[in-house]
Amino acid sequence: MPQLVAPDVAFLPMLPILLVLAGALLSTLLGFWVGRRTLTAINIVAVLLSGASMVSLWNGGLSSFAGGLQADNAAVLLGLTVLVGTLMTLLVSLDTAWRERVSFPEFDAMLMYAVTGCLLIVFSGDLIVMLIGLEIMSLAGYVLATFQGSRRAEESGLKYFLLGAVGSAILIYGIAFVYGATGSLNYAAIAARVGSVSNLTPENVGILVGGSLLLLAGFGFKIALVPFHQWTPDVYSGAPTTTFLFLSTVVKVAAFAGMLRVFGGALTDAPGWASTLQILTAATLIIGNTAALFQTNFKRMLAYSAVAHTGFLAMCLLGTPELGGAALGYYLLVYTLMTGAAAAVVAALQRTEAGFEINDMRGLYYRHPGYAIALSVCLASLAGLPPFAGFFGKYLAFQAAFQNGYVWISVLAAITSVAALVYYLRPAMLMFMPDRTPAREYAHGQRFPTTFTVGLGVAGITVLGILPNVWYSWVANPAIWSFLAGR
Amino acid sequence: MFDPQWLPTIMIFLPLLGSLLILLFPDRWRDEVAGFMSAVTLGLGLMIWYAGGSGLLSLNWIPALGITYSVELSGVSLALAMVTAFMSFIAILYAARRIPNPGTMLALILAMETGLLGIFAARDLILFYVFFEDALLPSLLMLAIYGKAHRMRALVKFAAYTLFGSLLMLVSIIGVRYLGGSPTFALVDLKQNLVTGPAQTWLYLGFLTAMAVKLPLWPLHAWLPDFHEQNHDSGIPDVMGTLYKVGGYGLFTFAIPLFPDASLELRPILMGLAAFTALYSAWIAFGQQDWKRLLAYAGLSHMGFVALGVFSLNETAVIGAMYLLAFQNLYTGALFLSVGMVQERIGSLDTRVGGLMTGAGALGGLTMALWFASIAVPGFAGFIGEFSVLLGAYQVSPWLAFAAGITTIAAAAYALTAFQTTFWQARPLGGVMVRDLIHTEWLILGLPLVIAIFFGVYSAPALNLMQPAVKSVLAALGGN
Numbered sequence: 001m002p003q004l005v006a007p008d009v010a011f012l013p014m015l016p017i018l019l020v021l022a023g024a025l026l027s028t029l030l031g032f033w034v035g036r037r038t039l040t041a042i043n044i045v046a047v048l049l050s051g052a053s054m055v056s057l058w059n060g061g062l063s064s065f066a067g068g069l070q071a072d073n074a075a076v077l078l079g080l081t082v083l084v085g086t087l088m089t090l091l092v093s094l095d096t097a098w099r100e101r102v103s104f105p106e107f108d109a110m111l112m113y114a115v116t117g118c119l120l121i122v123f124s125g126d127l128i129v130m131l132i133g134l135e136i137m138s139l140a141g142y143v144l145a146t147f148q149g150s151r152r153a154e155e156s157g158l159k160y161f162l163l164g165a166v167g168s169a170i171l172i173y174g175i176a177f178v179y180g181a182t183g184s185l186n187y188a189a190i191a192a193r194v195g196s197v198s199n200l201t202p203e204n205v206g207i208l209v210g211g212s213l214l215l216l217a218g219f220g221f222k223i224a225l226v227p228f229h230q231w232t233p234d235v236y237s238g239a240p241t242t243t244f245l246f247l248s249t250v251v252k253v254a255a256f257a258g259m260l261r262v263f264g265g266a267l268t269d270a271p272g273w274a275s276t277l278q279i280l281t282a283a284t285l286i287i288g289n290t291a292a293l294f295q296t297n298f299k300r301m302l303a304y305s306a307v308a309h310t311g312f313l314a315m316c317l318l319g320t321p322e323l324g325g326a327a328l329g330y331y332l333l334v335y336t337l338m339t340g341a342a343a344a345v346v347a348a349l350q351r352t353e354a355g356f357e358i359n360d361m362r363g364l365y366y367r368h369p370g371y372a373i374a375l376s377v378c379l380a381s382l383a384g385l386p387p388f389a390g391f392f393g394k395y396l397a398f399q400a401a402f403q404n405g406y407v408w409i410s411v412l413a414a415i416t417s418v419a420a421l422v423y424y425l426r427p428a429m430l431m432f433m434p435d436r437t438p439a440r441e442y443a444h445g446q447r448f449p450t451t452f453t454v455g456l457g458v459a460g461i462t463v464l465g466i467l468p469n470v471w472y473s474w475v476a477n478p479a480i481w482s483f484l485a486g487r
Numbered sequence: 488m489f490d491p492q493w494l495p496t497i498m499i500f501l502p503l504l505g506s507l508l509i510l511l512f513p514d515r516w517r518d519e520v521a522g523f524m525s526a527v528t529l530g531l532g533l534m535i536w537y538a539g540g541s542g543l544l545s546l547n548w549i550p551a552l553g554i555t556y557s558v559e560l561s562g563v564s565l566a567l568a569m570v571t572a573f574m575s576f577i578a579i580l581y582a583a584r585r586i587p588n589p590g591t592m593l594a595l596i597l598a599m600e601t602g603l604l605g606i607f608a609a610r611d612l613i614l615f616y617v618f619f620e621d622a623l624l625p626s627l628l629m630l631a632i633y634g635k636a637h638r639m640r641a642l643v644k645f646a647a648y649t650l651f652g653s654l655l656m657l658v659s660i661i662g663v664r665y666l667g668g669s670p671t672f673a674l675v676d677l678k679q680n681l682v683t684g685p686a687q688t689w690l691y692l693g694f695l696t697a698m699a700v701k702l703p704l705w706p707l708h709a710w711l712p713d714f715h716e717q718n719h720d721s722g723i724p725d726v727m728g729t730l731y732k733v734g735g736y737g738l739f740t741f742a743i744p745l746f747p748d749a750s751l752e753l754r755p756i757l758m759g760l761a762a763f764t765a766l767y768s769a770w771i772a773f774g775q776q777d778w779k780r781l782l783a784y785a786g787l788s789h790m791g792f793v794a795l796g797v798f799s800l801n802e803t804a805v806i807g808a809m810y811l812l813a814f815q816n817l818y819t820g821a822l823f824l825s826v827g828m829v830q831e832r833i834g835s836l837d838t839r840v841g842g843l844m845t846g847a848g849a850l851g852g853l854t855m856a857l858w859f860a861s862i863a864v865p866g867f868a869g870f871i872g873e874f875s876v877l878l879g880a881y882q883v884s885p886w887l888a889f890a891a892g893i894t895t896i897a898a899a900a901y902a903l904t905a906f907q908t909t910f911w912q913a914r915p916l917g918g919v920m921v922r923d924l925i926h927t928e929w930l931i932l933g934l935p936l937v938i939a940i941f942f943g944v945y946s947a948p949a950l951n952l953m954q955p956a957v958k959s960v961l962a963a964l965g966g967n
Contacts, residue, residue: 380624384654385621386617391620392549395613403665410658411693415651417654418650420645429631429639430631432631433638433639468551470546472549473551476551
């Protein structure tokens with residue numbers, strides 16, 4: 001008779017996730033009695049507490065569920081990045097949710113459920129936990145994209161749901177293949193089996209390659225890697241701007257964290273995926289950047305810029321886990337800050353949910369000087385101009401790919417960056433051109449929480465640009481990233 | 488006891504501090520703050536010169552990435568930094584009077600000065616790249632805020648060209664360190680860990696692209712005329728634009744020491760391109776009817792000379808190129824400002840207005856003298872530069888030197904024709920009398936001219952400054 005073994009449950013490593021989950025549950029229940037703004041305040045506190053508990057896990061190396069949940073340093077660093085994006089979303093939603101017609105408690109609840117899922121991915125130690133997190137995140141994300149009762153939002157939500165579901169299905173299929181090839185779902189165990197391919201029989205190598213390619217495709221949907229990116233511009237620009245902020249930063253950070261765990265940890269030594277990823281990355285760089293060049297709507301351009309940045313971020317995955325992980329750890333935070341701040345400005349100033357046309361930004365500097373300067377700093381950083389942090393992010397991505405032998409993709413990235421520069425600079429410069437036509441912004445958008453968010457983002461990218469060590473010294477230690485699969 | 492190593496750092500960031508102060512101070516103090524800050528910066532430059540150059544200051548900036556904060560102002564870089572500081576001062580002097588509500592412009596000039604000084608002082612490749620890009624932002628903003636109707640096209644063109652080059656340079660920079668195995672990006676370390684073989688040539692090409700855009704070298708020059716044409720009429724952004732020509736300097740300081748074999752290998756092709764650039768742009772300049780475009784092409788032609796000198800890798804020619812690079816800024820910058828004054832008076836940048844001399848004799852006279860400097864009449868600094876370049880280049884490739892030499896004749900032709908049709912000829916019927924130079928305008932045109940004459944007659948101080956630096960750089964080629 002088999003012995004019943006109590007599962008290894010440690011609460012401390014789960015605490016950050018549980019705190020966020022508590023925020024979600026509170027929002028669900030209290031929503032009947034208190035207003036949404038109070039809930040948002042509660043959630044901000046939950047996020048801050050979760051961050052504090054995460055910091056306390058630093059260097060702890062704790063795990064739970066027999067390695068199914070890893071609270072290692074990599075999880076802490078990426079988890080903090082997720083929380084920064086969440087905080088920015090919550091702050092902006094304080095001001096703009098009612099204008100976006102999503103001002104009801106369910107919005108907060110769904111947001112926090114999505115964050116719970118994101119953190120589960122970040123902390124995942126095996127494929128099932130990762131999948132559960134991914135599904136929670138995705139399902140909540142579908143709802144968030146649909147919340148606003150407009151045709152555009154419904155269309156974008158449906159599109160997101162259909163394509164996201166396909167992505168998930170492919171991912172699950174891939175997980176099954178990997179399990180079939182290695183006989184385990186645990187990252188560390190998979191890495192140990194894969195590490196010496198001779199352990200696997202030749203048939204199993206084929207299954208492993210198939211599995212990792214399916215996983216790549218599944219993740220490709222979530223991070224908007226070309227050719228799995230088609231939903232991105234429609235969903236991002238169709239969803240309310242606050243949701244856009246959330247989807248393009250937090251969800252992407254979590255998906256990249258999952259990729260880092262799977263491809264940088266479990267499947268590092270598996271054959272096949274890297275050469276496929278480099279081709280997809282190249283396609284992302286080319287298509288993302290050139291498509292953004294032709295957008296006339298600023299929000300849609302930001303959506304394509306998110307696709308283009310996927311290409312730069314994916315270059316980090318091509319590096320060795322040590323270099324690439326460090327690069328990704330730095331870049332994701334910077335990306336969150338700059339995209340978040342830019343979206344916050346759009347959320348504050350747009351008249352309709354479609355954002356504004358790039359031509360309408362002419363002379364913004366003379367109407368909203370603070371926001372215009374902040375937005376141009378964000379755009380300069382997104383374009384990778386020093387002294388803003390985007391430059392070092394890009395630099396680290398180039399370096400990670402270059403040092404792992406992907407020279408041609410670094411050169412390609414450099415060339416496509418020129419297109420990026422053009423589409424970021426056009427709005428940035430238009431803002432400073434004198435203009436006599438009446439303003440086309442929403443006049444009452446400048447409120448404290450949004451301004452604070454924008455300030456946070458701009459201060460972050462400036463400080464991290466001039467003194468990258470403030471964050472990079474934390475993520476630079478290669479030891480953090482060499483045990484992505486767990487010990 | 489104060490350590491003179493810190494002087495370059497103070498000199499670099501003082502203007503930036505000034506530009507932030509301008510935003511804080513009340514409007515009526517802005518001119519004084521800007522003038523004071525730029526004057527102090529220039530004073531610091533003179534102090535460093537008096538001390539015989541500063542030592543190398545090297546701090547760890549981002550240890551995890553091997554990026555250092557290494558700055559030094561000595562030799563060629565000191566000369567270029569001082570010319571930059573001087574012309575920024577002149578530009579501020581002019582902007583304060585010419586531009587209504589000049590706060591933003593003054594702040595941008597100072598911000599750009601920081602970027603430029605940083606470029607000249609940087610002794611670490613990443614730091615160099617950072618300043619290289621930083622100087623771009625204020626110049627783009629000047630164009631965006633003060634430019635003319637078609638500025639967006641000019642702006643996009645300018646930015647796209649520049650970034651195309653510099654991003655390839657960034658990849659090269661990563662390659663130089665990684666393939667050479669140097670512990671840091673500091674120039675000292677990189678020089679001891681050179682990349683060899685074909686990889687060096689490829690990396691050099693990446694580096695070269697950035698420099699060729701900035702120089703600019705044919706065929707990467709197309710942004711330049713539009714950039715100048717669409718900029719503000721006063722010519723102040725153009726002064727900063729001419730200071731922007733850091734390509735020659737970058738090639739000299741970084742490309743020759745880091746890619747010695749590749750420089751030698753590609754020498755004939757690059758010299759040919761440079762000579763062609765000089766001749767071709769002089770030819771185009773001849774057909775221009777807009778003063779700014781004409782000056783842009785004239786500057787392009789000078790830069791062809793600079794490139795010819797640097798690429799020839801001959802000591803005389805390189806010294807000449809650096810001499811020309813430094814002093815070309817003075818008289819071309821002043822010419823841009825004089826064009827701005829003409830525009831202020833007659834409201835046109837056309838080269839065929841005629842009769843200006845009757846009203847504005849002093850303006851005409853000073854402009855003519857500056858043009859003499861520009862076309863390298865003996866007795867002006869430009870002559871020493873161009874002559875040395877030709878002398879040195881002749882030793883390497885006589886035919887190319889001869890071809891480039893024709894440029895001097897073409898230069899005289901385009902400069903004097905344009906001058907003649909603007910200032911002499913008959914005054915147009917109904918033309919109003921124009922005002923002559925007043926107040927600071929005398930200084931603005933006069934000071935650069937005086938310096939150009941001084942160093943044209945007595946070149947020893949500048950040559951003494953540059954010669955050791957050039958010698959040490961060329962030593963990297965192994966005696967050539």
